Amino acid sequence: MGQNLPEKIFSAHCGREVHTGDTVIAELDLVMAHDTTGAWAIDPFREIADKVFDPERIVFPFDHAFPAPSVAMAHLQKKVRTFAKEQGIRIRTDGVCHQLLAEEYVKPSMLVLGADSHTPTSGGLGALTIGVGSTDAAVALATGKNWFRVPEVIRIVIEGEMPHGVFAKDVILHIAGMLGTEYSAYKIIEFAGPVVEQWSVPERMTLTNMCAELGAKTAIVPSDERTREYLASQGREDDWEANGPDPDAEYAETIVVDVSDLVPTVAQPHDIDQEAKVEDIEGRPVDQVFIGSCTNGRIEDLRVVRSIWEGRELNRDIRVVITPASRRVYLQALEEGLVEFFMKKGVSLTNPGCGACLGRQGGVLDDEEVCVATSNRNFPGRMGSPTAEIYLASPATAAATALRGVITDPRPYLPQAVEG
Numbered sequence: 001m002g003q004n005l006p007e008k009i010f011s012a013h014c015g016r017e018v019h020t021g022d023t024v025i026a027e028l029d030l031v032m033a034h035d036t037t038g039a040w041a042i043d044p045f046r047e048i049a050d051k052v053f054d055p056e057r058i059v060f061p062f063d064h065a066f067p068a069p070s071v072a073m074a075h076l077q078k079k080v081r082t083f084a085k086e087q088g089i090r091i092r093t094d095g096v097c098h099q100l101l102a103e104e105y106v107k108p109s110m111l112v113l114g115a116d117s118h119t120p121t122s123g124g125l126g127a128l129t130i131g132v133g134s135t136d137a138a139v140a141l142a143t144g145k146n147w148f149r150v151p152e153v154i155r156i157v158i159e160g161e162m163p164h165g166v167f168a169k170d171v172i173l174h175i176a177g178m179l180g181t182e183y184s185a186y187k188i189i190e191f192a193g194p195v196v197e198q199w200s201v202p203e204r205m206t207l208t209n210m211c212a213e214l215g216a217k218t219a220i221v222p223s224d225e226r227t228r229e230y231l232a233s234q235g236r237e238d239d240w241e242a243n244g245p246d247p248d249a250e251y252a253e254t255i256v257v258d259v260s261d262l263v264p265t266v267a268q269p270h271d272i273d274q275e276a277k278v279e280d281i282e283g284r285p286v287d288q289v290f291i292g293s294c295t296n297g298r299i300e301d302l303r304v305v306r307s308i309w310e311g312r313e314l315n316r317d318i319r320v321v322i323t324p325a326s327r328r329v330y331l332q333a334l335e336e337g338l339v340e341f342f343m344k345k346g347v348s349l350t351n352p353g354c355g356a357c358l359g360r361q362g363g364v365l366d367d368e369e370v371c372v373a374t375s376n377r378n379f380p381g382r383m384g385s386p387t388a389e390i391y392l393a394s395p396a397t398a399a400a401t402a403l404r405g406v407i408t409d410p411r412p413y414l415p416q417a418v419e420g
Contacts, residue, residue: 002246037115053144095326108223124204126223160260177275201230292323296374315405323355
């Protein structure tokens with residue numbers, strides 16, 4: 001019986017062939033915890049071990065609230081710094097953990113455990129990258145292993161022709177609207193199809209990132225020439241290998257999504273399955289636009305924003321915040337003139353990290369304020385006040401909204417040469 005890609009990766013890390021439903025103990029290639037979950041993992045770790053399994057295979061990014069915006073956060077970060085120094089673990093302070101993993105750590109066919117729910121992001125490189133809680137992270141830090149019940153795998157095939165003004169974010173918001181937030185609970189989503197094959201790794205990462213919001217254990221896109229191109233752009237071409245499912249692989253279900261008639265899409269408050277066409281809700285006033293996060297804070301996203309803002313002025317009645325996903329992205333933006341361009345537009349350009357996404361710094365929302373955000377969650381209180389409203393959108397829709405101060409269809413403002 002053939003294997004799907006997750007079964008292949010689990011098998012390689014267990015030393016035997018495994019299939020859906022098997023319970024396994026797997027060797028991990030990398031363990032990640034950040035400035036919040038890392039602090040929470042330290043006490044349970046000390047109950048079972050004195051030394052981590054391998055400090056070279058562990059990374060602690062400070063990204064959720066860095067530099068520390070409060071005494072409470074400073075305390076957590078100090079706790080992690082002390083532990084990391086004791087154990088010889090590297091701390092990173094230069095971007096969102098998921099972006100850093102993709103840029104420098106994750107290779108195709110790896111098995112990665114991350115103490116953050118959006119760890120599936122790096123599945124866009126053909127790896128199994130799985131989010132867990134801090135207790136599981138503590139066990140992983142101590143042993144370099146984790147147990148799994150090999151999940152069922154849903155295959156989503158994306159086909160058709162991508163319309164002008166439609167991006168990967170629109171596609172995954174549409175899929176969320178189709179399937180809901182619990183459809184793929186404890187399942188893995190394996191993406192396939194001609195559209196995905198044409199997409200770059202950053203576009204694929206937008207897909208896999210948002211699958212956490214569908215309840216998925218993780219998501220993955222097979223590694224191919226696009227993956228090699230991405231790794232080469234990061235100076236890591238030697239880390240590349242191709243992978244994929246067997247031709248006779250079995251899946252719990254195969255879903256075909258034709259994007260040919262898709263239009264710019266948002267998720268309305270207060271969940272990601274509240275799909276709406278931008279053209280149907282155009283004109284709703286907003287107070288803030290946030291462009292960033294592990295979903296859409298990459299250089300490709302910032303280039304789309306510039307293409308819409310070129311030769312136009314932003315609405316002065318709203319706040320616009322841009323947060324690059326990593327220092328590398330920030331430096332790319334600086335080299336390409338984007339930093340100067342954004343600053344002259346009156347944007348608040350913050351340091352790399354999670355920024356406003358989780359409501360701790362960099363753009364916290366007040367009562368009843370409305371934000372269009374390129375991030376991944378819009379439940380009450382996510383970005384500040386529980387009465388604020390968050391619309392999730394592509395960078396193009398967010399950029400167009402910043403021009404008028406109301407939710408705006410990006411297609412009239414987007415050059416024909418810029419496609420999703």
